[in-house]
Amino acid sequence: MTPTCIHPLTGFIEKTFVITEFELRKLRHDFMELITRALQPALWLLIFGEVFSRNGAMHTGTTPYIDFIAPGILAQSVLFVAIFYGINVIWERDLGIVQKFLASPTPRAALVLGKGFSAGVRSLSQATIVYLLSILLGVKLNWSPLALLNVLILVILAATLFSTFSLVIACIVKTRERFMGVGQVLTMPLFFASNAIYPTAIMPSWLRLVSHFNPLTYVVDGLRVSMLAASPSSFGLGQDYAVIILTTIVLVIIGARLYPHLAT
Amino acid sequence: MLQTVMSDPVLEIEHLTRRFGSFTAVNELTLSVNAGEIFGLLGSNGAGKTTTIKMLTTLLPPTSGEARVAGFSIRTRAVQVRRAIGYVPQAVSVDGSLTGYENLLIFAKLYDLPHHEQKDRIAQALEFMGLTADGGRLVGQYSGGMVRRLEIAQATLHRPPVLFLDEPTVGLDPIARDAVWKHLVDLRTAYGTTLVFTTHYLEEAEGHCDRIAIMHLGKLAALGSCKELEASFGGGHTLNEVFVHYAGVTLDSGGTFRDVSAERATAQRLG
Numbered sequence: 001m002t003p004t005c006i007h008p009l010t011g012f013i014e015k016t017f018v019i020t021e022f023e024l025r026k027l028r029h030d031f032m033e034l035i036t037r038a039l040q041p042a043l044w045l046l047i048f049g050e051v052f053s054r055n056g057a058m059h060t061g062t063t064p065y066i067d068f069i070a071p072g073i074l075a076q077s078v079l080f081v082a083i084f085y086g087i088n089v090i091w092e093r094d095l096g097i098v099q100k101f102l103a104s105p106t107p108r109a110a111l112v113l114g115k116g117f118s119a120g121v122r123s124l125s126q127a128t129i130v131y132l133l134s135i136l137l138g139v140k141l142n143w144s145p146l147a148l149l150n151v152l153i154l155v156i157l158a159a160t161l162f163s164t165f166s167l168v169i170a171c172i173v174k175t176r177e178r179f180m181g182v183g184q185v186l187t188m189p190l191f192f193a194s195n196a197i198y199p200t201a202i203m204p205s206w207l208r209l210v211s212h213f214n215p216l217t218y219v220v221d222g223l224r225v226s227m228l229a230a231s232p233s234s235f236g237l238g239q240d241y242a243v244i245i246l247t248t249i250v251l252v253i254i255g256a257r258l259y260p261h262l263a264t
Numbered sequence: 265m266l267q268t269v270m271s272d273p274v275l276e277i278e279h280l281t282r283r284f285g286s287f288t289a290v291n292e293l294t295l296s297v298n299a300g301e302i303f304g305l306l307g308s309n310g311a312g313k314t315t316t317i318k319m320l321t322t323l324l325p326p327t328s329g330e331a332r333v334a335g336f337s338i339r340t341r342a343v344q345v346r347r348a349i350g351y352v353p354q355a356v357s358v359d360g361s362l363t364g365y366e367n368l369l370i371f372a373k374l375y376d377l378p379h380h381e382q383k384d385r386i387a388q389a390l391e392f393m394g395l396t397a398d399g400g401r402l403v404g405q406y407s408g409g410m411v412r413r414l415e416i417a418q419a420t421l422h423r424p425p426v427l428f429l430d431e432p433t434v435g436l437d438p439i440a441r442d443a444v445w446k447h448l449v450d451l452r453t454a455y456g457t458t459l460v461f462t463t464h465y466l467e468e469a470e471g472h473c474d475r476i477a478i479m480h481l482g483k484l485a486a487l488g489s490c491k492e493l494e495a496s497f498g499g500g501h502t503l504n505e506v507f508v509h510y511a512g513v514t515l516d517s518g519g520t521f522r523d524v525s526a527e528r529a530t531a532q533r534l535g
């Protein structure tokens with residue numbers, strides 16, 4: 001036995017990154033996942049984005065529709081992949097991996113947040129493909145280092161938020177079949193009740209109200225103002241960050257409470 | 265075997281009880297295990313063995329009663345208990361998409377092994393379990409016996425005084441089972457590790473255990489060394505007959521669908 005006197009906060013941060021490392025090391029042996037992640041945003045931008053920008057049906061003000069939708073598709077693709085993250089947790093439960101981690105002295109919140117961060121880092125492949133396609137499609141991007149840093153952080157945070165949400169659901173439903181059902185039910189409302197592919201201004205008032213309680217709206221807003229050369233923010237980057245970070249903290253706390261139930 | 269066992273208890277269980285609704289999975293279990301002992305928990309499916317192990321490893325809170333592992337209460341000092349134990353669950357608990365070395369490295373970090381010692385300790389653990397040549401290979405390519413030995417290496421990297429194993433040889437062929445047991449016994453000899461394990465294989469209990477406990481319907485039905493239990497029936501009785509007497513003749517009497525499917529899935533993955 002190794003005696004240790006580590007400050008709880010230092011221990012928590014350290015263990016969070018050990019769990020992130022554990023998850024990311026898997027990528028070194030299998031790059032395929034990163035490639036498959038890139039397909040969906042490519043289809044949405046190249047087909048949906050192109051068709052609707054020609055049609056002119058979407059009123060996005062002075063911002064061309066393809067510019068408007070690019071950050072929305074990035075947020076959407078992050079959501080679509082992260083929301084199914086919980087299936088891994090159920091798989092690990094069916095094996096004995098969850099049990100072994102829970103029998104270790106690792107703080108529960110570190111187990112949850114570490115997994116969330118790893119989903120965050122993985123989602124950077126989607127950011128890369130959306131940027132490449134955006135250049136191809138002539139989207140006017142903001143290349144300032146600060147803006148790029150904001151996009152990087154927002155993408156990691158968004159994937160952390162939605163994958164943690166997914167983990168919470170996995171802890172509640174516990175089986176793959178139920179999880180797939182719930183995942184499908186949640187994805188579309190989150191997507192459509194947001195500003196990802198159309199501005200909230202054209203929504204009916206009830207949906208606009210709902211969209212204000214949807215974290216995806218703030219992710220898209222933050223990405224739009226950071227990614228594009230000229231796009232006003234609806235809420236301000238500060239509020240976007242505040243909503244995303246607070247929601248993530250609440251979800252990590254709930255996840256840390258529920259995660260041990262997977263071993264019972 | 266008993267000469268290596270020290271008399272101070274490393275595991276003390278008092279009236280440990282776990283209910284799921286109206287069903288009592290473990291009922292007033294009281295026993296103690298001495299430091300350095302190899303202790304087998306036997307019983308038919310649904311006897312409460314896995315539930316007991318889950319409570320002792322802090323994965324499941326008891327409904328009532330108490331247990332102390334290495335002097336720490338499982339109810340109030342769970343983190344200290346987790347530092348003092350190693351746990352090898354019945355299902356496969358290493359990640360097939362990482363190498364053996366990486367699986368150990370993550371646990372070396374989680375258990376706060378000093379950074380400069382990590383490499384050496386992992387190398388020692390791999391050598392101890394006969395996996396030195398395979399540390400750099402993906403675990404997905406390991407045989408069932410190798411997976412189990414890696415799991416034991418992972419669970420004992422921090423040199424815990426107590427190692428819990430839930431059916432450590434389920435699904436393994438006899439040669440792989442012998443290899444796993446050789447390494448487990450070596451572990452006790454080298455580090456004085458106390459081994460507490462569940463099994464369905466009576467010959468394993470007979471061959472390796474200092475003492476066994478037979479559980480039936482959540483209760484402790486018998487406790488002692490195999491020889492003592494056989495002798496208590498008069499001469500000429502086998503452990504199998506002792507087991508049938510205490511655990512009931514209906515060997516398939518219990519166990520949920522999930523227990524059975526988990527056991528078969530593990531056997532399939534390791535086999």
